[in-house]
Amino acid sequence: MFAPRTIAWPLVALFTAGYLAPYLLPTTVGRLDSGLPLTATQAGAVGSALLLSSASAGFLLASKVDRIGARRLARIGLALAVAGYGWAALSGSVAAVVTGAMIGGFGSGTATTVAATGIAAQRDPHRTTTLGLLGVSALAGAVYLTVPHLGPGHGQPLAAIALTALAVWPLTNRLPLHTPTPQTRRTRTPLPHFRAGLLLAATLPCWSLAQNALWGVSGHIGLTQAHLTEATVGAVFAVALGAGLLGVIGAGTLGPRLGHALPIGAGTALIAVCIALSASATDLATFATGEIAWNTLYPIVLSYVIGLAASLDPRGRWAVLVGSASSLGTAAGPLAGSLLAVQAGFPAMGLVLAAGLLVIAVPMTAVAVGTGRHKLPVVEIPVEAPAYDRATAA
Numbered sequence: 097m098f099a100p101r102t103i104a105w106p107l108v109a110l111f112t113a114g115y116l117a118p119y120l121l122p123t124t125v126g127r128l129d130s131g132l133p134l135t136a137t138q139a140g141a142v143g144s145a146l147l148l149s150s151a152s153a154g155f156l157l158a159s160k161v162d163r164i165g166a167r168r169l170a171r172i173g174l175a176l177a178v179a180g181y182g183w184a185a186l187s188g189s190v191a192a193v194v195t196g197a198m199i200g201g202f203g204s205g206t207a208t209t210v211a212a213t214g215i216a217a218q219r220d221p222h223r224t225t226t227l228g229l230l231g232v233s234a235l236a237g238a239v240y241l242t243v244p245h246l247g248p249g250h251g252q253p254l255a256a257i258a259l260t261a262l263a264v265w266p267l268t269n270r271l272p273l274h275t276p277t278p279q280t281r282r283t284r285t286p287l288p289h290f291r292a293g294l295l296l297a298a299t300l301p302c303w304s305l306a307q308n309a310l311w312g313v314s315g316h317i318g319l320t321q322a323h324l325t326e327a328t329v330g331a332v333f334a335v336a337l338g339a340g341l342l343g344v345i346g347a348g349t350l351g352p353r354l355g356h357a358l359p360i361g362a363g364t365a366l367i368a369v370c371i372a373l374s375a376s377a378t379d380l381a382t383f384a385t386g387e388i389a390w391n392t393l394y395p396i397v398l399s400y401v402i403g404l405a406a407s408l409d410p411r412g413r414w415a416v417l418v419g420s421a422s423s424l425g426t427a428a429g430p431l432a433g434s435l436l437a438v439q440a441g442f443p444a445m446g447l448v449l450a451a452g453l454l455v456i457a458v459p460m461t462a463v464a465v466g467t468g469r470h471k472l473p474v475v476e477i478p479v480e481a482p483a484y485d486r487a488t489a490a
Contacts, residue, residue, distance in 0.1 A: 154420025308429025375446025
C-alpha cells in the first residue's frame with residue numbers, strides 16, 4: 097500500500113497522465129471526423145470506446161494494485177498509453193485508430209487506478225486530488241492553445257497524451273514496488289460504508305454522462321452553432337481550463353471546511369445552468385461564458401466527489417470503483433451528446449442534460465450529508481508497505 101503521510105508527486109503526475117485523455121476529448125473527437133472518413137456521431141462513438149476502455153481498467157484492477165505492485169502496474173499502464181495513443185496518432189486507418197485509442201484508453205485507466213489508490217491512502221486526499229486536477233488542467237490548456245497551430249489531422253491531441261505518458265514514466269521509480277506476501281494476500285477486508293459507496297457509484301455514471309455529453313460536442317457547438325474558428329474555440333477552452341485552475345486552487349484552499357454536501361449539491365445545480373447556457377450559444381460571448389463558468393465549477397465539484405469516495409475506504413477501493421463508474425458515464429457522454437444534438441439540436445440537448453443533473457444532485461448530496469453526519473471509522477489496512485522517499489514529497 098501507499099504511505100499516507102506525505103503528498104507524493106509521482107501520484108500527481110500519474111493522475112495527470114491518466115486524466116488527460118478525457119480533458120482533451122473535444123479536440124480529439126472534433127479532429128477525428130475532420131482527419132478521418134467519420135461522421136460526427138461515429139467520431140463520438142470512438143471517443144466513447146476510448147473512455148469505456150479506460151473505465152474497464154478501473155473495474156478490473158481496483159483490488160489488484162497491492163498484489164501486482166504500484167510501480168509495476170503504473171508502468172504497464174503508461175506503456176499501453178504510449179503504444180496505443182502513439183499508434184493511433186501515426187495511423188491513417190480508421191480500424192487502427194480505434195484499436196490504438198482503446199489500447200491507450202486502457203493504459204490511461206490503469207494509470208488512474210494506481211493514482212486513485214495511492215491518493216486515497218494520503219492523510220489529505222482532497223489536497224492531492226486538487227494538485228492532480230491542477231496539473232491536468234494546466235497541461236490540457238497548453239495543448240488547446242498549441243494544437244490549432246500544428247495543422248489539420250487527428251494525430252496531434254493523441255500524440256500529446258502519448259508523450260505525457262512517456263514523460264511520466266521516469267517518476268514511476270519512486271512508486272512503491274512492494275507486493276504483499278502470500279500470507280497478507282489472503283487477508284481481505286470487506287468494503288466499508290457499502291450503501292453510501294454503492295449509491296455514489298450508481299449516480300456517478302449519470303453525473304459524468306451529462307458533463308461529457310456537453311464536453312464531447314463543445315467543439316462542434318463553437319464551430320457550427322456559434323460560428324467560431326478552431327483557433328477561437330481552442331482559445332476559449334484554454335481560458336476555461338485556466339479558470340478551472342483557479343477553481344481548483346480555491347477548492348484546495350477551502351479543503352474540507354465546507355464539507356462535501358454543499359460543494360457537491362449546489363455545485364452540480366450551478367453546472368446544470370452552465371450546460372444549458374453553453375448548449376444554447378450562438379455567439380462568442382454566450383459560448384465563452386457557459387464554457388468558462390462550467391469549467392470553473394466542474395473540477396471543484398469533481399475534487400469533492402473524489403475526496404468523498406476516498407474517505408469511504410482508506411485502501412482506495414471505493415475511490416477506484418466510483419471513479420470507474422464515473423468513467424462509464426464519461427465513455428457514454430460523447431455518443432449521447434452527439435445523438436441528442438443530431439436528433440433534437442444543441443439547445444434541447446442542453447436542457448435535457450441540465451434536468452438530469454438536477455435529479456442526480458439529490459442522491460449525491462444525500463450521500464455527502466450522511467457521511468458528514470456520522471464520522472467515518474478508520475479501517476485498518478492489513479498490508480504493510482514502505483513509505484515514499486521523502487525526496488518525492490512536498
